[in-house]
Amino acid sequence: MNLEDAKNKFIQSWGTLGSQWGINRTMSQIHALLLVSAEALSAEDVMEQLNISRGNANMNLRALMDWGLVTKEIKPGDRKEYFFAGKDMWEVARKITYERRKREIEPILQVVNELKKENITGKNKEEIAAFSDTIEELSKFTNNANSIVDKFIKSDENWFYKTLMKLVK
Amino acid sequence: MNLEDAKNKFIQSWGTLGSQWGINRTMSQIHALLLVSAEALSAEDVMEQLNISRGNANMNLRALMDWGLVTKEIKPGDRKEYFFAGKDMWEVARKITYERRKREIEPILQVVNELKKENITGKNKEEIAAFSDTIEELSKFTNNANSIVDKFIKSDENWFYKTLMKLVK
DNA sequence: ATTAACTTTCAGAAAGTATTGAAAGTTTGA
DNA sequence: TCAAACTTTCAATACTTTCTGAAAGTTAAT
Numbered sequence: 101m102n103l104e105d106a107k108n109k110f111i112q113s114w115g116t117l118g119s120q121w122g123i124n125r126t127m128s129q130i131h132a133l134l135l136v137s138a139e140a141l142s143a144e145d146v147m148e149q150l151n152i153s154r155g156n157a158n159m160n161l162r163a164l165m166d167w168g169l170v171t172k173e174i175k176p177g178d179r180k181e182y183f184f185a186g187k188d189m190w191e192v193a194r195k196i197t198y199e200r201r202k203r204e205i206e207p208i209l210q211v212v213n214e215l216k217k218e219n220i221t222g223k224n225k226e227e228i229a230a231f232s233d234t235i236e237e238l239s240k241f242t243n244n245a246n247s248i249v250d251k252f253i254k255s256d257e258n259w260f261y262k263t264l265m266k267l268v269k
Numbered sequence: 270m271n272l273e274d275a276k277n278k279f280i281q282s283w284g285t286l287g288s289q290w291g292i293n294r295t296m297s298q299i300h301a302l303l304l305v306s307a308e309a310l311s312a313e314d315v316m317e318q319l320n321i322s323r324g325n326a327n328m329n330l331r332a333l334m335d336w337g338l339v340t341k342e343i344k345p346g347d348r349k350e351y352f353f354a355g356k357d358m359w360e361v362a363r364k365i366t367y368e369r370r371k372r373e374i375e376p377i378l379q380v381v382n383e384l385k386k387e388n389i390t391g392k393n394k395e396e397i398a399a400f401s402d403t404i405e406e407l408s409k410f411t412n413n414a415n416s417i418v419d420k421f422i423k424s425d426e427n428w429f430y431k432t433l434m435k436l437v438k
Numbered sequence: 439a440t441t442a443a444c445t446t447t448c449a450g451a452a453a454g455t456a457t458t459g460a461a462a463g464t465t466t467g468a
Numbered sequence: 469t470c471a472a473a474c475t476t477t478c479a480a481t482a483c484t485t486t487c488t489g490a491a492a493g494t495t496a497a498t
Contacts, residue, residue, distance in 0.1 A: 103391035103400060106384055110404070113380040120372050122291060124486070135407075138399035143445075153488045158446060179443055179496075187403060189410035203289050211282040215275055222272035230307035231272060234356060235279070238304075241358035244430075247437045261413075267432060268416045293456070312475075322458045327476060348466070348473060 107136050111150070122200065126152055127160040131169055134185035140173045142180045168195045190257040198253050205246050212239045276305050280319070291369065295321060296329040300338055300354055309342045309351035337364045359426040367422050374415050381408045 111132040118128020129150055134141060141149075147157045161183055164170035169192060173182045186192065216239050220228050252260060280301040287297020298319055303310060310318075316326045330352055333339035338361060342351045355361065385408050389397050421429060 101387045101389060103389050103393070103397055106387060106389050107400060109380065110384060110400075113377065117373065117377050120291060122289060126486080135403050136400045138393075138395045154445085155447075155489065156487050159487090162446090181445080187406065189406050193410065193414070204286065208282065208286045211278065215279060218270045218275060220270060220272050220275050224272070224307075226307045228272055231276060231279075231305045234304050237356065237358050241362065244434065244437075245362070248433050251437050263436060264417050265413065268413075268420050295456075323475085324459065324477075325457050328457090331476090350475080 107133075110136060121196070122203070123196070124160070126150070126156055127163055130157070130160050131164055131185055134164075134170060134183060135187065137184070140175075140182035140184035142182055144180070146183070167199050188257075190261065194253050197249060201246070201249050201253070205242065205249060208238075209242050209246055212242055276302075279305060290365070291372070292365075293329070295319070295325055296332055299326070299329050300333055303333075303339060303352060303354035304356065306353070309344075309353035311349045311351055313349070315352070336368050357426075359430065363422050366418060370415070370418050370422070374411065374418060377407075378411050378415055381411055 111129050114132035114135075115125045115129035118131070119125045121128075130146055133146060133149060143154070143157050143161060146152070146161065147154060150157075161170060164183075164185070165172065170183050170185050173184060175182055212235060215235050220231060222228055280298050283301035283304075284294045284298035287300070288294045290297075299315055302315060302318060312323070312326050312330060315321070315330065316323060319326075330339060333352075333354070334341065339352050339354050342353060344351055381404060384404050389401060391397055
């Protein structure tokens with residue numbers, strides 16, 4: 101298989117995947133493109149290779165930089181900005197996890213911990229008990245999940261890698 | 270705060286959250302509603318409490334049953350079907366993880382492992398090397414992630430709970 | 439200070455998803 | 469066997485998200 105086809109297959113798949121990971125398709129595709137490019141690419145390059153508009157390229161490159169997955173690079177004697185992606189997958193995973201935790205864990209933590217503090221009133225005692233139990237269980241669970249994810253985000257690659265791999269054995 | 274308001278707050282939040290977890294809003298809301306109900310509810314009950322159509326209620330209750338998060342219950346002497354949600358959060362997490370792995374990890378595994386086997390041809394050797402390195406790293410990473418998730422899905426609650434909690438300390 | 443090279447913004451268009459509700463299908467009891 | 473009680477389906481519609489491209493903004497060299 102020639103390089104172009106292989107790249108395209110990868111970019112295509114990574115794009116689809118990304119959209120299921122809650123990351124938009126173009127953002128994942130740009131990320132994929134930069135991951136498999138030896139050189140940093142300009143916005144123009146990205147637009148051409150993925151057939152997307154200037155606005156779309158710009159927006160998603162910025163988002164990738166916000167996430168810390170992509171970095172700008174200035175080449176001396178050239179006014180264009182060039183972009184490249186970090187290739188360390190554990191780093192990539194950590195950065196994606198960080199962003200997703202913000203969106204997926206923190207909000208539920210907040211609501212659940214708030215509800216836990218409330219004194220629930222009402223006539224149906226059974227229903228109140230069911231509600232409080234669920235909230236209590238959920239609170240425990242979410243707080244634990246959050247701690248684990250936090251550990252992952254902050255841990256250095258090797259330690260976490262080794263520890264987890266021991267689990268799997 | 271009275272029970273109704275607390276329930277609604279929870280259902281609302283769980284719904285929004287779910288949509289960020291790649292689960293559709295109504296599906297999460299129904300799940301939340303059943304999680305905090307002491308009794309099993311009929312499709313009619315669900316429609317009323319969430320203000321959704323019959324079709325929507327039906328579709329999403331079925332999806333929840335496919336995921337194994339909700340179970341049908343027949344009450345003797347009643348032709349309606351009643352639905353209730355399992356309250357064990359580790360079980361819930363395992364089931365959601367199982368479904369999400371199918372969507373989020375398996376497809377990338379397949380593509381990456383396929384690409385890894387290919388013999389990439391082309392003139393730019395540097396580009397080929399960059400591509401192969403990325404795929405190789407990604408393959409290692411994804412396969413490891415998959416093993417860990419698999420372990421989680423199959424593990425019994427206590428073992429995994431204890432092991433993970435030790436990590437966090 | 440001007441202008442050419444580039445980047446950013448944003449309103450409208452397009453694409454993608456979820457929801458409705460009416461009609462068709464199924465089951466159960468008499 | 470019939471019909472009432474319920475469940476399922478699906479085409480049309482509404483809603484949400486993403487993308488485009490032209491216009492505005494910025495920067496750097498002369």
